Amino acid sequence: MQSIETKRGTEWLAGAGLRPTRQRVALAELLVGDGQNRHITAESLHAAATDHTEGVSLATVYNTLKAFSEAGLIREVMVDGTKSYFDTRVDDHPHFFWEDEGHLTDAPKEQLEIAALPDAPEGTEIAKVDVVIRLRRT
Numbered sequence: 580m581q582s583i584e585t586k587r588g589t590e591w592l593a594g595a596g597l598r599p600t601r602q603r604v605a606l607a608e609l610l611v612g613d614g615q616n617r618h619i620t621a622e623s624l625h626a627a628a629t630d631h632t633e634g635v636s637l638a639t640v641y642n643t644l645k646a647f648s649e650a651g652l653i654r655e656v657m658v659d660g661t662k663s664y665f666d667t668r669v670d671d672h673p674h675f676f677w678e679d680e681g682h683l684t685d686a687p688k689e690q691l692e693i694a695a696l697p698d699a700p701e702g703t704e705i706a707k708v709d710v711v712i713r714l715r716r717t
Contacts, residue, residue, distance in 0.1 A: 584612025595650035605632040606643050610653070616668040618656070618683040624665075656683060658711060673710035686712055 581589070588607030592599045599607075609627050610617065619627075625640045635643075644665050647653045654666045658676050664683045666674075673686040691710060699705050 582608075582612075584608040587612050587614065591652060595647075595652050597646065597650055597652075602635050602639050603643055603646075605635060606640065607647075610647075610667050616666070616685075618664050618666050618674075618685075620662070620664055656709060656711065658683065671707070673712060676711050676713045678713055678715045683711075686710070 585604060585608055588604050588611060589599050591607050591611050592603055597603060606624060606628060609624060609631065610619070621637065621640050621644055624644070625635065625637045628635045628640065644653065644655075648655050648665065651669060652667075654669045656664045656666055656674055658664060664674075666683070668685065672688040673691050675684045675686045676682075677684065693708070693710075696705060696708065
């Protein structure tokens with residue numbers, strides 16, 4: 580019998596039309612198996628996978644996160660141009676980046692107001708707007 584985590588992960592993949600390979604299911608279980616949204620890095624997911632599964636290489640984690648992102652299952656959030664976080668909550672919402680701890684959390688969407696955006700250059704359109712609010716403890 581399948582665990583609830585495996586069932587959630589498999590259904591999550593199926594909803595996006597992704598083939599449920601062993602590695603994808605294992606990573607999907609870690610990402611959505613408990614029904615909670617999370618923000619992870621490839622490295623943190625790799626560490627969790629190493630602790631809970633028979634082993635998945637870091638390259639496989641990166642490739643799988645890319646496939647999940649392209650399928651619309653997760654959202655990539657760039658923090659400083661070199662560090663990517665992946666969010667299982669895919670609706671438009673802002674983030675807090677906690678500089679001291681180096682982690683990302685959701686910020687209250689209802690408190691954000693963007694009055695206007697600049698016009699996109701001719702021949703382009705705005706695809707999305709990422710709002711990352713950097714925090715530092717005082």
